[in-house]
Amino acid sequence: MALKIYNTLHSKKEVFFPLRGNEVRMYVCGVTLYDELHLGHARAAVVFDVIRNYLEYKGYRVNYVTNFTDVDDKMIQRAKQLGITIFDLAEKFMNEYFNQMQRLGVRKANYYPRATQHIKEIIDLIKLLEKRGFAYCVNGDVFFRVKKFSNYGKLSHQSLEELFAGARIEVSEKKEQPFDFALWKKAKEGEPSWESPWGKGRPGWHIECSSMAMKYLGESIDIHGGGRDLVFPHHENEIAQSEAATGKIFANFWVHNGLVTMDGEKMAKSTGNFLTLAKALEKYSGEVIRYFLLSSHYRSPLNYSENSLKEASSSLDRVYTLLDRINKEISGATSFKKKIPPKIPPMISKFEELSNKFIQAMDDDFNTPAALSAIFEMVKEANLILEKSISESSRVTLLEVSNKIKKLGSILGVFQGKKEKLNQKTEELLKILIEVRDKLRKKREWDLSDEIRKKLKNIGIQLEDRKEETEWRIQSSN
RNA sequence: GGCGGCAUAGCCAAGUGGAAAGGCAGGGGACUGCAAAUCCUCAAUUCCCCGGUUCGAAUCCGGGUGCCGCCUCCA
Secondary structure, three states, rough: OOOOOOOOOOOEEEEOOOOOOOOEEEEEEEEEEEOOOOOHHHHHHHHHHHHHHHHHOOOOEEEEEEEEEEOHHHHHHHHHHOOOOHHHHHHHHHHHHHHHHOOOOOHHHHOOEHHOOOOHHHHHHHHHHHHOOEEEEEEOEEEHHHHHHHOOOOOOOOHHHHHHHHHOOOOOOOOOOOOEEEEEEEEEOOOOOOOOOOOEEEHHHHHHHHHHHHHOOOOOOOEEEEEHHHHOOOHHHHHHHHHHHHOOOOOOEEEOOEEEEEEEEEEEHHHOOOEEHHHHHOOOOOOHHHHHHOOOOOOEEEEEEEHHHHHHHHHHHHHHHHHHHHHHHHHHHOOOOOOOOOOOOOOOHHHHHHHHHHHHHHOOOOOHHHHHHHHHHHHHHHHHHHHHOOOOHHHOOOOOHHHHHHHHHHHHOOOOOOHHHHHHOOOOOOOHHHHHHHHOOOOOOOOHHHOOOOOOHHEEEEEOOOOOEEEEEEEEOO
């Protein structure tokens, strides 16, 4: 089955194949380290984490690079506010980034290049552009000559004329054309700066990505990603710079995730309309947030609401409840204490079908909502089996299903392991409590046994009185 | 103003020509001492509206309406 990916460059889904053998080289624009992350950043990180996982599942070796912007106007301004250097500022938010990403279950990229650590490469690239006539220096600033790059606008599907029509761009008398953009910015008094052929200064925003992507992944890469809001001007400018410099296609596939909204409006620092990831993580587990982020297609806008996270939590619970039940069933924690017979062939055709449905959905431009629905259909089928009397072969099937759900879930980064476990003593204690409660129930002392159940529920332990015995499970902490 | 996208049940969300997935919430039923979990069942007789193409359209075409994004830093 062929994987299709929507390519912003051509506004359609295209069959994916890597440029070079089995290796996929993927660069995703990361964050500027000047402030806290919000759910929008989390979405981009999770989406591309899933894309990477799925590419690996398909058998590709993925070289994944995502950058940190650690010098720009905002960095400088913020550092000044706080009375620290931009390097301290970067350090602080980088630590937060890794911390929170880990909680979201986002795997580490192969490289996290930073602009300030690639000044030499950036200068070299600008020099090359200058040599080829695509860059001009005005008084210590260096700009890219957009007019000379005939393909300008191919990503955002707008011509320069169309862009001019709505131009709100600041007119600078230094620039030859309003859409020319800075490759190198002359240092102002007291700003961090580096020596360059054009005098002291720092890189413009777009150039770092071109330069670092090419350094770590080569002049032509397979996938370049980021949020939709980066299409113009950031990615458009990256294409212009890179392709002007090398004469080669910079990236084969341009992949953009939709934005997270709140009350229907884009989540953004600048407007104050945002929920920080830290805040969200105080209330919900990383997995719940991750599930929420994958509950709609990655290119659609995703509206955050308190309720949407609660729904994500409940949905996740449904899967975990099943996984727990199967686990207990298999391990003999229930009244059925038989061993798994190794040789009985499992009846898994229905589950194979659903597994294929999952893969087909993912093949179709990473359709995670459709993929998740296949998981839920598995959950239902498995529950059906559990409702009937358990046979040896059905026990094998259940084990298969459980493994399948975890395996497929690992692509999405959900349904893995879980969550709190009780320590051994606590678990023994709980069992004693359940035993005693059982005696009460046999004596029909409902008030007291209900009180025990209620109080346990209050601390997050749900008792379920089944026919044979009482089971317990830890409720998700949301 | 220019470019692009979206509009599917109370909510979230798949489906892009042939009987409208899935989740959450809710109603009814089974199970239970009662719950919980689970199962069964109900829930869109206009898939934003109006035309058109077709044997057949949520799905294609044309025209509206509404919302969103980009055109400025932004995941």
